[in-house]
Each structure stands twice: as C-alpha cells, then as structure tokens.
Amino acid sequence: MLPDDSPQQQLPETRPGARSTDAPSGERRIGRHRAPEPARRGTRALLASAPARVALACGVTCCLGLVAFAGAHDTGRRGEPVSEVLADRAAAADRASRSLDRGASPVAVPVTPIPPASPSPSATGQPKPKPKPKKPARPSRPRPVAGLTQAQMDNAKVIVDVGVDLKVPRRGLIVAIATALQESDLYNLASDVLPESYDHPHQGSGSDHDSVGLFQQRPSSGWGTVAQLMRPAYAAGAFYAALAEVPGWQELSVTAAAQAVQISAFPDAYAPHEQRATTVVVALT
Structure with missing residues (x-):
C-alpha cells in the first residue's frame, strides 16, 4: 500500500436517481438494455416519417387535379366542374357499350340461284344446227311474169x-x-x-x-x-x-x-x- 493511499478509497458521491456520467462501455448490451442504433438517413427512413407522407399525398392529389383539369380543357368544357366532366364521359362510354351490345341483327338478303349453263353443242360433241336460210323479202313492186307489163x-x-x-x-x-x-x-x-x-x-x-x-x-x-x-x-x-x-x-x-x-x-x-x-x-x- 502506498503511503498516500487512505484505507478508504474516495468514491464519487452518488445520489439516488442520478444518472451516471460515465461513458458507456463498448460492451454490447442484451435485451431491453440494448443500446439504440443511430437513425438511418436513407430513402426508407425519409418515407417512413409522417411529414414526408403528408407531402407525398399532397403532391399526388395535385397531379390528379391537373390531369382532370387538362382533360376538361381538351374537351372544350372549361369552367365546368371536373366531377361533371368525368360523369359525362362515364355516361358516354356506357352508352357506347350499350349500342355495341344492342346492334341490329344483319338483314338477310335473298340470293337468286344462277341456273347452270347448258353445254354448247360443240362441248357435247354434237354438230351445230345450220341456220335456216332467210326467205328473201318480197319487193314492193313484183317483177312481171308471163309476159305482163x-x-x-x-x-x-x-x-x-x-x-x-x-x-x-x-x-x-x-x-x-x-x-x-x-x-x-x-x-x-x-x-x-x-x-x-x-x-x-x-x-x-x-x-x-x-x-x-x-x-x-x-x-x-x-x-x-x-x-x-x-x-x-x-x-x-x-x-x-x-x-x-x-x-x-x-x-x-x-x-x-x-x-x-x-x-x-x-x-x-x-x-x-x-x-x-x-x-x-x-x-x-
């Protein structure tokens, strides 16, 4: 024992409930005494925060509003509420689908059968009939006969x-x-x-x-x-x-x-x- 050491070691005064100012040891704690890990500052941590979710929802809502406004502007119906434009489009699509479903049945057109062509005499091997000689037309004034004028x-x-x-x-x-x-x-x-x-x-x-x-x-x-x-x-x-x-x-x-x-x-x-x-x-x- 050194000479300047007292029989009783001087310990820091501790109070009930006071936190220790000693630096934590490098020893890993287990269970509920596990030391908290430093927060990750990546994309997942940003999306998990409440303010980021609110901002993202607001942005999506604004984008949808702009799309609806642009659709209403394209149809030439500026000034009308977006809800009415969308409702009219839905009704038009429904009417179009009904008109396709209820299309008129095709009209039956009668078809006249074409009779088969009769074979020509040459195709059957039979000789063609000779045309009958035409009888010469009588003149308006007949030619005199039997010595008549x-x-x-x-x-x-x-x-x-x-x-x-x-x-x-x-x-x-x-x-x-x-x-x-x-x-x-x-x-x-x-x-x-x-x-x-x-x-x-x-x-x-x-x-x-x-x-x-x-x-x-x-x-x-x-x-x-x-x-x-x-x-x-x-x-x-x-x-x-x-x-x-x-x-x-x-x-x-x-x-x-x-x-x-x-x-x-x-x-x-x-x-x-x-x-x-x-x-x-x-x-x-």
Whole structure:
C-alpha cells in the first residue's frame, strides 16, 4: 500500500436517481438494455416519417387535379366542374357499350340461284344446227311474169292480196286472175258510156255498155258505184264475194267458175288464160 493511499478509497458521491456520467462501455448490451442504433438517413427512413407522407399525398392529389383539369380543357368544357366532366364521359362510354351490345341483327338478303349453263353443242360433241336460210323479202313492186307489163303485174298483186286476206283458196285466186285477163287484160279501164269514170285513176277505157274496172262490172247491175268499181281492191272483193255464192265452185273448171260469176256471152273465153293466171299466182304467193 502506498503511503498516500487512505484505507478508504474516495468514491464519487452518488445520489439516488442520478444518472451516471460515465461513458458507456463498448460492451454490447442484451435485451431491453440494448443500446439504440443511430437513425438511418436513407430513402426508407425519409418515407417512413409522417411529414414526408403528408407531402407525398399532397403532391399526388395535385397531379390528379391537373390531369382532370387538362382533360376538361381538351374537351372544350372549361369552367365546368371536373366531377361533371368525368360523369359525362362515364355516361358516354356506357352508352357506347350499350349500342355495341344492342346492334341490329344483319338483314338477310335473298340470293337468286344462277341456273347452270347448258353445254354448247360443240362441248357435247354434237354438230351445230345450220341456220335456216332467210326467205328473201318480197319487193314492193313484183317483177312481171308471163309476159305482163309492170302495170298489169301491179293490178294482179292487188287481186291476189285481197284474196289472201279473205282466205280464198289458191284456185279461187287463179279464177280471179283469169277473169281479169279476159275482161280488161288486167288494166283498170274507164267507160266511154260513163264520163264520170274518167274522174278516177284509170289505165284506158272501154265501151261495153256501162262496164268499168278490172272485171268490167256494171253499176247498173248492182256491183257498186262507179267510184267503188274504179278501185281495184273493191272490184276484187266484189268478185270474190260473188264467187263464194256459187255452189261447189271449187269443183268447177276455171272457165265454168268464172262464167258462173260473170255470166258472159262467151262462156269459154276464160279457158285460154288459165295457164298464165297460174304462173302469176305462183309468183305472187
């Protein structure tokens, strides 16, 4: 023991409840006496603090408000509350979705089936039918035959055309042409006895009583008026009407049938004209 050491060591005065001013030892404490770790000043510590959370919430709210304001400005509805703009957009989207869901069903369009094309004769191996030769059209003025002039042939055509229209058999046409060849030589004649007959178109004149026209029919016998009998078509129709009243005229000879209608003083005078009359009728039918 050193000489200046007292038997009792001088200890600092301690008071009940007073904290020790001694520096903590480097020994690690365990449990609730564990020394607190210094606070971390990183990003997590900053976000964990209450002031930082408040500031972050305020920033997000401001950003959302700016986005809504910009959307309202883009739609041209500045000044309207953002809530109304968003509500209108939601309603428009709902209507669009409903219109798509309730679209009209497609209309059924009837389709007409196309019939299958019939195979051509060449495809089936059959020869093509030859086209029928076209019958040449008759000229308006027939070419004269049997030694007749054009005027005679024109008059003969009128007689034949009237008979065809009345459905007179060919033999009746031959009888009519033979009669006109004998009576007027197929010319439309006026009468010297009837001066008024010259007032109508004519191709010569005769002097056999009051006989006029192609068949030398007499107005005084009831065949018709002078004006009517000077028309070749009317004179031919009057002759066919009288021929139809002759019983069995189709079984009679040409000269007998003509005589039954004309009652001429020369009943056999019509026979020599039968051959020429036949040639004319064949050329005109």
